[in-house]
Amino acid sequence: MNNESQKITTPRQGKTYTIPIGPVHPALKEPIEFSFELDGERIVGVDIRPGYAHRGIEFMGMKRNLIQVLYLSERICGICSISHPLALTQAVENAAGIEVPPRAQYIRTIIGELERIQSHLLWAGVAAHELGFDTLLHLTWKVREKVMDLLEDLTGNRVDYAIPIFGGVRRDIPAAKGDLAHAVLRYYRDLLQGLMDAFLEDKSVEMRTRHVGALSRGDALRLCAVGPTARAAGVEKDVRQDMPYFAYADLEVRAITPRDFEQEPVGDVFDTIIVRLLEVAQSIEIVERALCEMPEGELVSIPKVAALLSFLKKAEGEGIGRHEAPRGEVFHYVRLEAGIEEPIVWKVKAPTYSNLMAWVPKFMGAEVADIPIIAASIDPCMCCMDRVHVADRSGRASIRMKEELIRLSREKTRRILG
Amino acid sequence: MTPEALLSTFREAFGEKILSTRTVTHSVGRERHAVHNVWIEMGRETLHDAVAHLTSFSHLHLSVISGDDLGEAIAFNYHFAVGFGERFGEVVLTIRVVVPKGDLRLPTLTDLIPGALTSEREKQEFFGVVVEGIPDPRHLFLPQEATFHPWRKDEAAAIGRETRHLVDWETPHE
Structure with missing residues (x-):
């Protein structure tokens, strides 16, 4: 695990940071960009930006x-x-x-x-x-x-x-x-x-x-x-x-x-x-x-x-x-x-x-590992994410592959099953 | 709710401010059941009150707002579905508001229906209308820096610079 992903799992009291997910995305066939504001693992804000597949x-x-x-x-x-x-x-x-x-x-x-x-x-x-x-x-x-x-x-x-x-x-x-x-x-x-x-x-x-x-x-x-x-x-x-x-x-x-x-x-x-x-x-x-x-x-x-x-x-x-x-x-x-x-x-x-805005309350309070399943819960399009761009607070961007998000999600399944 | 009941509450509340009304009935299924579309035209200044009136007695679903460039003005059609939860219990109500191009403003409905935001943002970017009081004025589908309005028929030249002709026979932009 690299340094940036360790930052994600470290809770910060009173401070939040933002990770963008997408436009190429873990749970949707169509590209859409999410910008998650996180307090530790908790989602405290989300901004949704569609338009990447706008074909007129x-x-x-x-x-x-x-x-x-x-x-x-x-x-x-x-x-x-x-x-x-x-x-x-x-x-x-x-x-x-x-x-x-x-x-x-x-x-x-x-x-x-x-x-x-x-x-x-x-x-x-x-x-x-x-x-x-x-x-x-x-x-x-x-x-x-x-x-x-x-x-x-x-x-x-x-x-x-x-x-x-x-x-x-x-x-x-x-x-x-x-x-x-x-x-x-x-x-x-x-x-x-x-x-x-x-x-x-x-x-x-x-x-x-x-x-x-x-x-x-x-x-x-x-x-x-x-x-x-x-x-x-x-x-x-x-x-x-x-x-x-x-x-x-x-x-x-x-x-x-x-x-x-x-x-x-x-x-x-x-x-x-x-x-x-x-x-x-x-x-x-x-x-x-x-x-x-x-x-x-x-x-x-x-x-x-x-x-x-x-x-x-x-x-x-x-x-x-x-x-x-x-x-x-x-x-x-x-x-x-x-x-x-x-x-x-x-x-x-x-x-x-119509369901775009319903995503916001659905994401609020959830954990990073729940992002794929919540995103998918609204839209049955097949999963087609290639990679995720993760930027830290200084604006440096790194690229996270789809596999890593899926792995986080699966680790959570194993964790709660003990 | 029947279309007659819907129209009579509107007439009671707004009287002269209603510019025109029309009920269109279609028959569906083998048994030819009747379903109704109601169209009401109102002034821009009455729109917010009309929607507040509707939300006072029924849950109001805004399907979408469509826009129609008429040349000197733009018509905005607010397509609502009134009533749900029972068979044939819904009426599609369209409130039409015509706004002159010299004064392209509309009131926001997001204080009454938060879900209207998506459609209001789309109308701002695609028609260049200003939705007054909109909580989030950013572009939704187009790039933030886009300055042209794709559904405006008087902006063909600007749109032509931004789009490619997909097929040879397509009419070139002027």
């Missing part, structure tokens, strides 16, 4: 026709690659007054929920890895492959499914594919209890995540938190419940909180695990019901792309589209003007945008 996608979208914007929206995020198109298509359909046939609404729901299953399993694996529980990471990611294969079977792709189009969907789910889906859902139904036990009955997982990164219900509401982050804090907020769309309007989805696991919510990392795993079970149920109850009928209201483009060019108005993505509310706003192919305004709001 809305700016690009306002220079392209709506069908090109649809494909662009699919590439905002790899993990939620159907969530953005689902919100965008709703916004444009609302602005232009396009109806979506019921069968298409069910297909959108099915793909959206399958995405939730893969995203939550991905997140659970990352969380296990952050804690040093790599057998659980490998188990979770091994079982995740089944739903990825199913998505590939249904849409042709593991990610970027290219399913929604304005006014419907681009592919049907025929009966034979439905049977395939039922088999995969049975597979998950059978193994889910074991997975829940592995996460929620394990002493070391509990010790590392209980009362770590807690978010109160009041803070979740004041800071406009969304998705599992808000629900773990006991906020019964879920777009699928509060303002249903697609098949959710028929299927009666309910927001899941830790109360469904007979726990009073505290909004800590453990609660976010509870919520996400219960939501996998919920998604299995939604997809099974949607497959059984899916009505026959048209897939798209304007089948020819050229006709759709010319219809959209004549459209005028503004619309909002919202979707409950795996991480929370995705929000798109568009304004269209007649005679102009490009959207005049396209505003995209991703769930992490």
Whole structure:
């Protein structure tokens, strides 16, 4: 251990110092910079600086026709690659007054929920890895492959499914594919209890995540938190419940909180695990019901792309589209003007945008070794940190590799297990 | 909360200060359930009072603020979700405030909704509006030293110097 890292573990009475973590980061796929103010090992302040992955996608979208914007929206995020198109298509359909046939609404729901299953399993694996529980990471990611294969079977792709189009969907789910889906859902139904036990009955997982990164219900509401982050804090907020769309309007989805696991919510990392795993079970149920109850009928209201483009060019108005993505509310706003192919305004709001500020109370009072798991608790993106820059008070910078932070985190696991 | 109830509390509290209202209803699902979007246009000076009024009877979730460069003015749309916790219990309410370009100021809402900070910082850097009373005025997404405002349509020249054309057919900036 070098001198600078020894400084970190030495408590300083009354004096604090700052370590920057990121922009390339231990727990997030996307770069983001944290600046932690520490008193010894305790976090007493945090400043968050996003923007390192700002690609100007809305700016690009306002220079392209709506069908090109649809494909662009699919590439905002790899993990939620159907969530953005689902919100965008709703916004444009609302602005232009396009109806979506019921069968298409069910297909959108099915793909959206399958995405939730893969995203939550991905997140659970990352969380296990952050804690040093790599057998659980490998188990979770091994079982995740089944739903990825199913998505590939249904849409042709593991990610970027290219399913929604304005006014419907681009592919049907025929009966034979439905049977395939039922088999995969049975597979998950059978193994889910074991997975829940592995996460929620394990002493070391509990010790590392209980009362770590807690978010109160009041803070979740004041800071406009969304998705599992808000629900773990006991906020019964879920777009699928509060303002249903697609098949959710028929299927009666309910927001899941830790109360469904007979726990009073505290909004800590453990609660976010509870919520996400219960939501996998919920998604299995939604997809099974949607497959059984899916009505026959048209897939798209304007089948020819050229006709759709010319219809959209004549459209005028503004619309909002919202979707409950795996991480929370995705929000798109568009304004269209007649005679102009490009959207005049396209505003995209991703769930992490809303949860950014909820990080601050979650980090406060935590230890340095808990930074990776708390950072990960909000966002299920895969871990992709290369290195951490650590600067001491004189401004001298050194570089700390990802392995060292992970090692600190694992040492803590071993320490508390004795 | 129904859109009618929402609008009637607004009319009672603000009367003439409401410039326009509009309720848009969409049908969803096989059963064609109705969901509602409410749009209200108000003056900048009424915005803070309107949000205070909303927070007095319901939890208010600010999804995001969107901005729309109209040429001589910029419209800011505050997209709220009012009410949550029960099926079909939520109404999306958009309060639209139009601000002239010669006097680009907005009041901060962070005293009522601390979570508004992210979106207010973004509007400052992307439109050059001054959010009065904002607790943290730094840039959020753009570099601190950036002086151009990417979503302003009258700054195409400055934006053009800062961005690259990604494809040949893209219209060159003037």
